[in-house]
Amino acid sequence: xxxxxxxxxYINLRKRIRENSKDFxxxxxxxxxxxxxxxxxxxxxxxxxxxxxxxxxxxxxxxxDGYKKKLASLRSYNDLWKCFQELxxxxxxxxxxxxIKSKLEILDKSRIPETYDMLWRLKIxxxxxxxxxxxxxxxxxxxxxxxxxxxxxxxxHKYSQFLSGTHNFVFHPHGxxxxxxxxxxxxxxxxxxxxxxxxxxxxxxxxxxxxxxxxGYNLEDFAFKYIIQHALxxxxxxxxxxxxxxxxxxxxxxxxxxxxxxAVIPYKPDDPEKHTEIGxxxxxxxxxxxxxxxxxxxxxxxxxxxxxxxxxxxxxNMSINDARWLLNSAIRNxxxxxxxATLEDIDKLxxxxxxxxxxxxxxxxxxxxxxxxxxxxxxxxDEIGSGAFGxxxxxxxxxxxxxxxxxxxxxxxxxxxxxxxxFRRGVYSMRILTEKKVLRMVKIIEAYEVPACIxxxxxxxxxxxxxxxxxxxxxxxxxxxxxxxxxDVVYRAHSxxxxxxxxxxxxxxxxxxxxxxxxxxxxVIVLDFDLSWHKGxxxxxxxxxxxxxGYAAPEQTASGRQMGISxxxxxxxxxGYGMLAYFVFVGDDPRPNAQxxxxxxxxxxKTIIKKYxxxxxxxxxxxxxxxxxCTKDNQNERISFSEAKDAFxxxxxxxxxxxxxxxxxxxxxxxxxxxxxxGQFSISDFDRELSIxxxxxxxxxxxxxxxxxxxxxxxxxxxxxxxxxxxxxxGKYINRTRDKAVSxxxxxxxxxxxxxxxxxxxEIEAYWPLDDFISLExxxxxxxxxxxxxxxxxxx
Numbered sequence: 001x002x003x004x005x006x007x008x009x010y011i012n013l014r015k016r017i018r019e020n021s022k023d024f025x026x027x028x029x030x031x032x033x034x035x036x037x038x039x040x041x042x043x044x045x046x047x048x049x050x051x052x053x054x055x056x057x058x059x060x061x062x063x064x065d066g067y068k069k070k071l072a073s074l075r076s077y078n079d080l081w082k083c084f085q086e087l088x089x090x091x092x093x094x095x096x097x098x099x100i101k102s103k104l105e106i107l108d109k110s111r112i113p114e115t116y117d118m119l120w121r122l123k124i125x126x127x128x129x130x131x132x133x134x135x136x137x138x139x140x141x142x143x144x145x146x147x148x149x150x151x152x153x154x155x156x157h158k159y160s161q162f163l164s165g166t167h168n169f170v171f172h173p174h175g176x177x178x179x180x181x182x183x184x185x186x187x188x189x190x191x192x193x194x195x196x197x198x199x200x201x202x203x204x205x206x207x208x209x210x211x212x213x214x215x216g217y218n219l220e221d222f223a224f225k226y227i228i229q230h231a232l233x234x235x236x237x238x239x240x241x242x243x244x245x246x247x248x249x250x251x252x253x254x255x256x257x258x259x260x261x262x263a264v265i266p267y268k269p270d271d272p273e274k275h276t277e278i279g280x281x282x283x284x285x286x287x288x289x290x291x292x293x294x295x296x297x298x299x300x301x302x303x304x305x306x307x308x309x310x311x312x313x314x315x316x317n318m319s320i321n322d323a324r325w326l327l328n329s330a331i332r333n334x335x336x337x338x339x340x341a342t343l344e345d346i347d348k349l350x351x352x353x354x355x356x357x358x359x360x361x362x363x364x365x366x367x368x369x370x371x372x373x374x375x376x377x378x379x380x381x382d383e384i385g386s387g388a389f390g391x392x393x394x395x396x397x398x399x400x401x402x403x404x405x406x407x408x409x410x411x412x413x414x415x416x417x418x419x420x421x422x423f424r425r426g427v428y429s430m431r432i433l434t435e436k437k438v439l440r441m442v443k444i445i446e447a448y449e450v451p452a453c454i455x456x457x458x459x460x461x462x463x464x465x466x467x468x469x470x471x472x473x474x475x476x477x478x479x480x481x482x483x484x485x486x487x488d489v490v491y492r493a494h495s496x497x498x499x500x501x502x503x504x505x506x507x508x509x510x511x512x513x514x515x516x517x518x519x520x521x522x523x524v525i526v527l528d529f530d531l532s533w534h535k536g537x538x539x540x541x542x543x544x545x546x547x548x549x550g551y552a553a554p555e556q557t558a559s560g561r562q563m564g565i566s567x568x569x570x571x572x573x574x575x576g577y578g579m580l581a582y583f584v585f586v587g588d589d590p591r592p593n594a595q596x597x598x599x600x601x602x603x604x605x606k607t608i609i610k611k612y613x614x615x616x617x618x619x620x621x622x623x624x625x626x627x628x629x630c631t632k633d634n635q636n637e638r639i640s641f642s643e644a645k646d647a648f649x650x651x652x653x654x655x656x657x658x659x660x661x662x663x664x665x666x667x668x669x670x671x672x673x674x675x676x677x678x679g680q681f682s683i684s685d686f687d688r689e690l691s692i693x694x695x696x697x698x699x700x701x702x703x704x705x706x707x708x709x710x711x712x713x714x715x716x717x718x719x720x721x722x723x724x725x726x727x728x729x730x731g732k733y734i735n736r737t738r739d740k741a742v743s744x745x746x747x748x749x750x751x752x753x754x755x756x757x758x759x760x761x762x763e764i765e766a767y768w769p770l771d772d773f774i775s776l777e778x779x780x781x782x783x784x785x786x787x788x789x790x791x792x793x794x795x796x
Contacts, residue, residue, distance in 0.1 A: 002268035003245075003277045005284070009263040012497070013243045014285050016211065019499050020570045021123045022640035024211045028129040028136065029224055032216030035113040035274050036106055038133055041080055041221070044103055048087050049074055051099045055091070085186035097180045104133050104177055109142070115215075117143050118282040123636055125210065126162060126169040132177050136170045144168075149686040152182035156198040157705050157712045158688070160663040163205055164646045166629060166639045167686045173199065196710070207242070209642070214244035214262070215278055219253055241497075245278055290568045294341040295424035297332045298447040304329035306352070315359035320372065324363045327356065327450040346417055353414055364411045364451040368393070376448060376455065378404060389413060394458060404445060405459070409452040423452055429500045430454065436496055440489040441526050459525050461515050464507035464580075468587055472515065476612040476619070478522065479584045480652040485524035486510060487577060487645035494570050494641060503567065504528055505576030506551040507583055550590035551579045554633050571635035577644055578630025585611075585623065595631040615776060616654045617673035618666055623651055658777075662712050662770035667779075668703045671714075674783040675701060675790075698723035699790055714768040716750070716786065720793040722760035737793055738762055744789035749778065764789060 004010060017024055030040050039047060049071050059067050070090070077083035088096050106112060116139030119127065127136045140148035149169040151158035162169045173193065175182035184193050193199055206212075217224035242262045246253070247269050254264045267277040309315075309330045315323045334349050335341040353360060365372045368380040378395035381403075385392045390409040397404065413419050430444040445455040462470070464482070473479050486505070493500040502509075513523040549557075553575035555565035579590045586607045594600055601624050608620040626647045629639040639647075654660060660667050665687035672681045672690045681692040685704070692701040702717040718741065738755035745753040745766040753766040768782060 002270055003265070003281060004267075007265060009243065009265050010281075012263070013213070013265060014281075014288050015290055016241065016499065017122060017124075017213065017285055018288055018290065019568055020211075020494060020640075022125050023494075023570075023642055024122070024124045024213055025206060026119050026124055026127045027212055027214045028127055028131060029214075029216035029221055030131055031218065031221075031275055032113065032115055032278070033131055033133050033135050034216075035115070036111045036133075036135065038106070038131075039103055044100070045077075045080060045083055045087070046075060047103050048084075048091065048096075048099055051095070052087065052090050055095070079187075081185075081187040081190050085188060088186055100132075100180075100183070100185075101177060104131075106133060106135070106138075109138050112138050112142070113279075115279045115282060116140075118279065118286060119213075120144065120168075121286055122282065124168075124213070125640070126171065128171045128173065128206070130174050132172065132175045132183060134177060140168065140170065150176075152176050152179060153184070153193055153196060153199050154179075154182050154710065155707050156196075156710055157663060157707045158686075159202055160198060161665060161687070162202070163209060164643070164650065165665070165687065166643050166647075171202075173203075198710075212242040212262075214242065216275075217244070218247055219249065245281060247272075247275065247277075289566060294343065294346060295421055295428060296335045296337045296339065296341045297328075297449055298337075298424050298427040299328040299332045299449050300337070300446070301325065301332070302329050303332045303336065305333055306330055312356045312358050315356065316362050320362055320365065321375065323359050324375065324448070324450055327359060327363055328448055331449040346421070350417065360414065360450055361411065364408075364414075366393075366408060366451065374398065375406075375451075375453075376446065378406065378455065389419070395455075403458040405442075405456050407454045407456070411451070413452060420452060427454060429498075430456070432496065432498045432500055433493060438489065438492050438496075440485060440524055441493075442528075459511050459513055459527075461511045461513040461523075461525070464510040464512065464584070467512050467515060468507070468583070472512075473584060474611075476608075476614050476655050477652065479612075480648055480655060481522045482510075482512070482524055483577075483581055483584060483648050484645065484652060485522060486526060486580065487641070487648060489524070489526045490573055490577065491641055491645055494573070499570075501568075501570065502526070502528075502573050502576065503556070504551075505573060505580050507580065507589075510580070549592040550594055551576050552592075553635065554593075555635060565635065569635055570641050571638045574630050574638045574641050574644055575635070577641065578627045578638075581623075581627050581630070581648070585627075587611075595628075595633065601628050614655060615658070616660075616666075616670055617677065618669040619651060619654060621673070622647075622666060622669065626651070659773040659775050660779075662772055662774055665705070667770075667774060668705060668714065670779055671703060671783055671786070674779070675787060694790075696723055699793060701786060701790060708767075712770040714770065716745070716766045716768060718764040718786070718789055718793060720762045734762055738764070740792040741789045744785050744792060747785060749782065750785065762793060764793070 030038070034040070052071050053068070056064055056067060067090075070086070074083050074086055077086075091099065112135045116127075116135050120140055120143045129136050137148055137150055140146075149158070149162070149165075149167045150172070151162070151169070152172045152175050153159075159169075159171050162171060172182070174184040184190055243265060244257065244262050245265045245267060246257075247267060249257075249264055249266050254266065257264050265281075267281075269275045269277055304326065309326060310318070315326065318326075330352065331349065334352060335345045366375060366380065367373060368382065373380040377398050379398055381394045381396050383391060384394050384405065390407055390413075392405060392407045395404050395406050396402070409419075409423060413423070427444065427447040430442070430447075433441050434443045442459060443457045445457065447454045462472070467473055473482065490502055490505070493502065509527045511525045511527060512520075513525050514520060515523065553567070553572045555567050555569075556572060579594075582590050582594070582604060586604060591597070604627055605620050605624040608614075608623055614620070626639075626644060629647075630644050632638045650664065650666065654666065660670065668688070668690045669683075672692055676692050681690050683690055688705040690703045692703075693699070698721050700719045702715075702719070704715040704717075706713050706715050720737075734757055738757060741762070741764045742753045742755045745764065749768050750766040751769060753764065756763040756765070
């Protein structure tokens with residue numbers, strides 16, 4: 001394998017894609033389909049030229065020389081866009097289409113490269129392929145035994161939902177083989193695509209919000225140059241991470257792409273046609289499990305050799321603060337922060353604890369209003385809280401009088417090296433978040449080994465538990481704003497290079513800063529990132545066994561760990577986020593394994609309906625669906641954290657507005673919920689089609705989001721079949737029934753209403769053209785007309 005596994009970007013990508021795969025989208029070039037025998041773009045050009053030469057006899061003899069010269073010149077065209085433009089003119093319309101189809105169609109699906117399968121096994125969000133072959137679509141079906149959501153650039157109503165929706169997708173910007181009208185090969189077709197506002201917006205959002213894995217390109221690939229020039233031009237986000245596996249790049253290429261925010265993982269292909277190194281890399285990712293690391297000392301002060309440390313009896317005769325400094329400096333010598341600690345270091349540290357037992361006991365002595373009420377320059381003012389593994393105090397800087405908080409682990413934690421290791425990892429996590437200036441989290445000031453403690457900023461306010469108890473979170477908008485601010489903090493932590501996880505999201509770890517009445521602004525602070533995990537951390541945290549069990553993901557429980565399910569995944573925080581949402585809306589802590597109970601979703605939905613005022617009828621079902629998506633038992637089946645956050649944002653936008661975007665799938669749900677308040681409708685086509693059936697099954701309403709000439713519409717179809725309740729001579733009345741029903745839809749905003757009569761069957765069709773935003777007032781009008789049309793569809 002001619003790829004360096006020790007390359008820092010290789011290591012970074014492998015870890016990142018395993019820890020947060022659902023925020024990755026693969027951008028695919030022609031090279032990935034080459035093993036199936038498909039041509040490169042250069043080769044496709046030459047094959048089409050050969051086909052054109054074969055048609056020489058179709059031209060008069062006096063034109064054949066010019067025709068041959070024209071074709072010969074096309075072989076040397078550097079601009080393939082212009083080359084295909086000319087070929088499209090030279091080949092008759094159907095011949096051009098047939099030639100391309102014959103070169104790119106894969107009849108034997110077993111030839112589809114396994115590389116595509118491995119991408120889907122990694123659980124990435126989607127694939128953007130600039131090829132027109134169907135490898136990505138067919139591979140998904142082969143791997144998942146179901147269809148994947150798919151769109152070309154013509155279907156703007158589809159791909160505008162890809163980034164915010166929860167479904168996997170395949171996007172074909174340059175078209176798909178079976179639809180020649182979608183192809184983008186020529187200069188004119190490219191220009192037309194780049195003038196499409198929806199496409200530019202989609203690609204810009206893609207590059208700024210998702211991590212990209214770019215495969216199957218070389219630097220001379222005309223499609224790759226096009227992506228760099230247009231699609232990635234706005235990729236200057238601090239959150240999105242882009243990677244490309246690139247064959248044989250030089251140093252200049254690597255630096256140039258780096259300046260465009262694309263990390264290059266170079267490789268030397270053993271076979272320039274197959275590029276097996278890509279498959280080997282993906283296979284390595286699939287088999288990779290992040291290894292535990294042993295953290296070093298959290299103490300940042302002076303280091304002291306053990307030989308210079310006084311013995312235990314001498315230490316206990318010193319002032320308690322002097323003894324603390326000396327003990328910390330010695331521990332720093334045993335597990336120094338400038339290198340990776342080893343198991344031998346930890347064993348050596350245990351011996352150190354035993355050799356200095358009395359001094360360590362003394363150093364741990366803390367009590368307010370006593371001779372032991374100061375440590376590390378801070379005076380104990382009051383105890384804020386305590387738990388099974390530690391106590392939290394409000395403290396004051398002796399010199400500056402500035403308030404702070406200090407969390408001190410209980411002395412018996414000293415005997416539990418796993419807990420101490422998790423404590424140290426947590427300190428590093430807090431330092432990462434503080435150094436990166438992540439907002440809305442408690443900032444660390446300092447940390448110490450003896451006693452094991454963290455000094456952090458003091459936050460005044462109410463915990464989420466207290467705010468809910470005091471009935472300060474009574475509006476749907478307030479609840480959603482709290483969840484959005486929590487989500488923003490955690491998502492930013494996930495997006496750092498270090499990928500910091502929280503792993504203990506629960507109401508007592510969220511404070512509403514300075515929030516003492518319902519009129520205060522919401523300012524969420526997320527606590528206890530010191531109990532979180534970041535790269536290489538252990539599965540254990542310093543509050544293992546102390547967390548509210550209902551908020552813990554199944555893989556964090558004893559049974560989950562026995563099954564070997566990793567907690568080194570953002571899906572752990574997705575579960576906690578979903579259960580936090582449950583608490584915010586329902587007001588109760590979730591029971592352990594609450595998600596497994598049959599009444600879980602019904603309880604959420606009914607509580608939202610009962611407790612909150614809302615103008616959008618679909619919100620209770622939608623919010624319930626988000627929570628269900630977050631709290632799946634299998635972490636691979638949960639929605640991603642960004643999807644959960646985006647979904648709550650969509651709900652907040654709805655709750656605080658009287659309008660909805662035309663591309664929002666909730667538009668159809670809202671109409672359906674107003675037609676049938678009990679929510680008895682089925683959803684298909686990846687949330688773009690709804691079907692509402694009457695109680696006796698004789699009437700059906702179908703609402704479908706479609707595009708006609710790049711303009712979005714809701715296709716509306718009402719169907720009536722003869723039932724037992726209809727007049728026995730229904731045929732006598734069917735024309736009159738049709739006319740009445742059509743008249744109900746022959747008003748604004750509907751267009752082209754039409755009635756179709758069949759054997760004991762009546763169908764009414766109409767189209768609803770959509771503006772960028774749809775008002776509630778218009779939705780009410782549409783709903784009234786559909787209900788009225790349905791009421792007229794009686795054979796009597």
